[in-house]
Amino acid sequence: QVERGHSLIQAARESGTKAEDKVHDAMQKTAEAHNLEVSSQRIADKAREQQEHAEATLNRSRSEIRHAKLQLQKADEDEAKAESLEKEARETTEKLRVCISIEGVLLHHSGEARQDVGSSSEACERLCLLQRGCQESIFHSGENHCRFYETRSDVPELFHSFYNSSLCGMREDLSELQKSKDLILSRKDFLQGRHTCSWMGENCMTSKCCVSADNEYPKPSCFKKNESYAGCVVSPPSGWSGELIRGNQQVLQLQPVPASEPASETMGTSLFCFSIVAWDSPRTSELAQHLRRVRQGLFQCEEHALVAASALPGSQESSSWKAVYTSLLAWDQVKKDGRYLKHDWTIKVDLEQVFLPERLQQHLRSLRAPAGVSVVLQSGQPNNSLQVLSRQAVQALVDGKDRCMLHVDHEKGEEYFADLCLRGLGVNYMVDSTMVASGSCQGSKTVAVGHFESIDAWDRCYDDLTGSAPSSHVLLKRKA
Numbered sequence: 001q002v003e004r005g006h007s008l009i010q011a012a013r014e015s016g017t018k019a020e021d022k023v024h025d026a027m028q029k030t031a032e033a034h035n036l037e038v039s040s041q042r043i044a045d046k047a048r049e050q051q052e053h054a055e056a057t058l059n060r061s062r063s064e065i066r067h068a069k070l071q072l073q074k075a076d077e078d079e080a081k082a083e084s085l086e087k088e089a090r091e092t093t094e095k096l097r098v099c100i101s102i103e104g105v106l107l108h109h110s111g112e113a114r115q116d117v118g119s120s121s122e123a124c125e126r127l128c129l130l131q132r133g134c135q136e137s138i139f140h141s142g143e144n145h146c147r148f149y150e151t152r153s154d155v156p157e158l159f160h161s162f163y164n165s166s167l168c169g170m171r172e173d174l175s176e177l178q179k180s181k182d183l184i185l186s187r188k189d190f191l192q193g194r195h196t197c198s199w200m201g202e203n204c205m206t207s208k209c210c211v212s213a214d215n216e217y218p219k220p221s222c223f224k225k226n227e228s229y230a231g232c233v234v235s236p237p238s239g240w241s242g243e244l245i246r247g248n249q250q251v252l253q254l255q256p257v258p259a260s261e262p263a264s265e266t267m268g269t270s271l272f273c274f275s276i277v278a279w280d281s282p283r284t285s286e287l288a289q290h291l292r293r294v295r296q297g298l299f300q301c302e303e304h305a306l307v308a309a310s311a312l313p314g315s316q317e318s319s320s321w322k323a324v325y326t327s328l329l330a331w332d333q334v335k336k337d338g339r340y341l342k343h344d345w346t347i348k349v350d351l352e353q354v355f356l357p358e359r360l361q362q363h364l365r366s367l368r369a370p371a372g373v374s375v376v377l378q379s380g381q382p383n384n385s386l387q388v389l390s391r392q393a394v395q396a397l398v399d400g401k402d403r404c405m406l407h408v409d410h411e412k413g414e415e416y417f418a419d420l421c422l423r424g425l426g427v428n429y430m431v432d433s434t435m436v437a438s439g440s441c442q443g444s445k446t447v448a449v450g451h452f453e454s455i456d457a458w459d460r461c462y463d464d465l466t467g468s469a470p471s472s473h474v475l476l477k478r479k480a
Helices: 002-096 121-129 171-186 188-192 282-294 319-337 357-367 391-407 414-424 455-466 472-479
Strands: 097-107 114-117 136-140 145-149 156-170 210-212 221-224 230-233 244-246 248-250 271-277 303-308 345-348 375-378 387-390 428-431
Touching: 002 097, 097 121, 097 136, 097 171, 121 136, 121 145, 121 156, 156 171, 156 391, 271 282, 271 319, 271 357, 282 455, 303 319, 319 345, 319 391, 319 414, 345 357, 345 391, 375 391, 387 391, 391 414
Parallel strands: 210 248, 271 303, 271 345, 375 428
Antiparallel strands: 097 156, 114 145, 136 145, 136 156, 221 230, 221 244, 345 387, 375 387
8 A cells, every 4th residue: 555655646746747847838838929929019010100101101192192283283284374375475476577488599698597407498487487586597408407597688699499588577577578579589680690691592582682602693683483482593584473572692791790899798708629630640640649638729728629530422522622521521510519509619720720729719808799699700811721600600500501512612612611601691700810820930919820730840839829938749859
C-alpha cells in the first residue's frame, strides 16, 4: 500500500508537472495572442489614419477638380469673349480700312519689312488689312512669303507675274490709293520700255506702232486689215482696209533716261555678274580658276556665275552668228538661274576684260538711275563687250530675245545685236563715257578695260588700274 501510495504521489506529481507545462503553454499563447491583438490594433489604427488621409486627399482633389472646372469654364468664357471681341475688332477694322490690289507688280522700298509666310496674295493682303499700321503688302508667289510695310510706295520696281502688291489704308483714303495705283500702272511702259511696238509681220492692233532693224528697208508701218487685226507691213496687201494707224517708229529714236531728281528714289547698286566660259580652252579655264582664287573681277560682285559656252548646232554659220547665239543661250541660263531678280543690275563681262565692280557701283550712284527703270548703260566706246542692264532691262531681254532673233541682223557682231535688240524691245539707256577705257590701264574712273588672255597680263593691268602692289602669283612668275 505504501508503494502504491508512492506511485500515486509520483503520478500526481507528473500530472502536476504536465499541468504546469500546459499552463505555461497557455500563458505563452495568451501573450502571443495579446501581442497579435496589439499589433492588429496598431495596423487597424494606421489603416484608419491612412483611410482618413485618403478621404481627406480625395476631398481636396474633388475640390480642386471643381475649382479647375470653374477655371476652365471661365477660361472658355474668356476665350469666347476674346474671340467675339477679336471678331468685332476685325469687322470694325474691315469697315474702317480698305486695300487695293495691284497684280504683277513689285514696288520699290528702302525701309525695313516684316515678313510672314503666305499661301496666296489674297491672304497676304488680308493680313495687312487687319493690321492698322500696315500700309502695303507684297506677295512673292515663287517663295510664298509676304512682306509688310508701314509706309506706302508709288514707285514700281518690277512688273512680273511672281509679285502682287497691295496698298492699304483707311476708307477715306480710297481715292488716294486708287490714284497711287493708277500712277504705278501708268509707269509700266516706261519701266518695261518706252514703247512696246511690233516688228515686221507682227500684229500691231494693240501696240499701234511698228519698229524695224536698220537692215530692213523700206520701213514697215502699222496698217489695219479689219476690226480685229492690223499688221506691220511696208504697204497694205489687197483685201486690207489699208487704214494707216501709225507710221514706222525708228528704233534709234529712243531718248536717254534723265537722272532721278534729288528727292526721288534711285536704283540701288547691287550687282549680279556673269561671264561666258569656254571650259575646253585651257587658257580661258586657267584664267577663270585664277580669278576665282584671288577673288577679282566678277568675283567681287555680290553674286556671280560662270556660264559654260554651249555647243552650237551646225558648223557652217559665221563667227558673228555663233557669238550672238552663244550670248542668247547664256541669257537663257541667267533666266533659269534667277538670281538676277535679287539684284538691281546684271553685268555681262568678258572674262578677259579687267573689271572693277566697286568702281561700277560708284558710277551707278553718280548716274542716279530712277528706281525701277528699264535701262542699259552705254559707254560710247566701239567694240565694248561690257553690258550693264537693270533688272527690268534683263527681264525685257530674256522675254523678248526670240523676237530679236527674227528681226535683228546677226552678222554685225554681238555688241551690235544686243544694242539694237534692247532698243527694239523698248529698253531705255543712259550714257557713261568714262566707264570703259579702250586700252589704257590707267584712270581712277575706269570700270573695265582691255582684253587680256594671259593671267600675267590681266594681273599687271589690274594692279596698274587699282594702284595695287603686284599680285603674289605675278611676283612668283617674275622671279621664275
